[in-house]
Amino acid sequence: MRITHVIRGDDHLSNTPRQILVFEALDAPVPRFAHLSMIWGADGKKLSKRHGATSVEAFRDEGYLPEALLNYLALLGWSLDGETTIISRETLASQFSLERISKNPAIFDFDKLEWMNGAYIREMSADALAKCMIPWLAKAGLATEDDFAERPDWYQALVPxxxxxxxxxxxxxxxxxxxxxxxxxxxxxxxxxxxxxxxARRSLQAALKALGTIADWEHDAIEQTLRDLAVTLEVKPKVVFQAVRAAVTGSTVSPPLFESLALLGKERTIRRIEDAL
Structure with a gap:
């Protein structure tokens, strides 16, 4: 088959002498064999299904980007220079060598993979991430390809x-x-x-009136209005912000408030505050 290199786990080490004999018996060129240390789970045992996703499809379905998964897998038992963690596909292809493979078992750390995936998400352009989000938003029943085509700028504004x-x-x-x-x-x-x-109730009632007076519905105007409102009511800004946040998003934890209100639109913001009251 003209295979030149066989790179595999060291659990196959015992097979190698017999396989070399087969090549020699066939008078065929013997490949170079390299055996890598096994990958362990965080518990120090051989990686298996009990540790989490084990197939490319499973990692894809759990929201990992192909570039991030490739980068992470390449660093299990190998390194570029002992320091660099974010490595492009092109760099991996040009710089990989067997000499830099570690002889110690690698630990598959899902937390580190998740961190690396987040780093790749942050590095994506607004246009690329907006397009990448659509299948996930569609799967959740929130968006469609047609809607994205009609207002791509709005979807790109979601990226930050x-x-x-x-x-x-x-x-x-x-x-x-x-x-x-x-x-x-x-x-x-x-x-x-x-x-x-x-x-909180006073803040929400006052916010309903104050936000209704904003003519140019954008981030700065929304922020200044709510900050001025806190001064007028003699309450901490956080009281006003959290009341509006809970009314509009349904939670006390959300993306940045003023950007969110700008994207939600004036009418829906006002309606949700009315509903909350």
């Missing part, structure tokens, strides 16, 4: 809301779900924490 926070593509639909649809369900914990006090 998630790029610094998402570690996997599966994180993104939950982060952005409140921006789709007319209404939102407020989490009980968010209602108790951000909407239950007298100050």
């Amino acid at each position: 809301l998630v790029a610094e926070r998402a570690k996997r593509m599966t994180d993104i639909p939950a982060m952005l779900a409140f921006l789709f649809g007319e209404t939102v369900a407020i989490e009980p914990a968010a209602a108790d924490k951000a909407l239950a006090t007298d100050d």
Whole structure:
């Protein structure tokens, strides 16, 4: 078959002498054999299904990017220079050598893979990440290819809301779900924490009136209006921000508030505050 190199796990080391004999008996060129240390799970045992995803398809379905997975796998038992972690496909292809392979077993660290995947997400251009998000948003029933084609700029504007926070593509639909649809369900914990006090209710009532007066619905105007409102009401800005956040997103944890309101639009923002009240 004209195979020149056989690179495999060291659990096949015992097979090698017999296989070399077969090549020699056939009077065929003997490949170069290299045996790599096994990959272990975090518990120090041989990697298996019990540790998590084990197929390319499974990692894809869990929201890992192909570039990030390739990069991470390449660093299991090999290194470019002992320091560099983010390595392009082209660099891997040109710089890989057997001499830099470690003789010690590598540990498959899902946390490090997730970190690396997040790094790749952050490095994507707004256009590339927006396009990459669509299948995940569509799977969650939030967006369609047709909608993306009609307003690509709006989808690109979503990118800054998630790029610094998402570690996997599966994180993104939950982060952005409140921006789709007319209404939102407020989490009980968010209602108790951000909407239950007298100050929160006063803040929400005042925000409803103040936001309604904004003519140019954009980030800076929204932020200044809510900050001025906190001064007028003599409450901490966080009280106003969290009340509006809970009313509009349904949670006390969301992407940046002012950018989110700008993308949600004035009418839906006002309607959700009315519903919350």
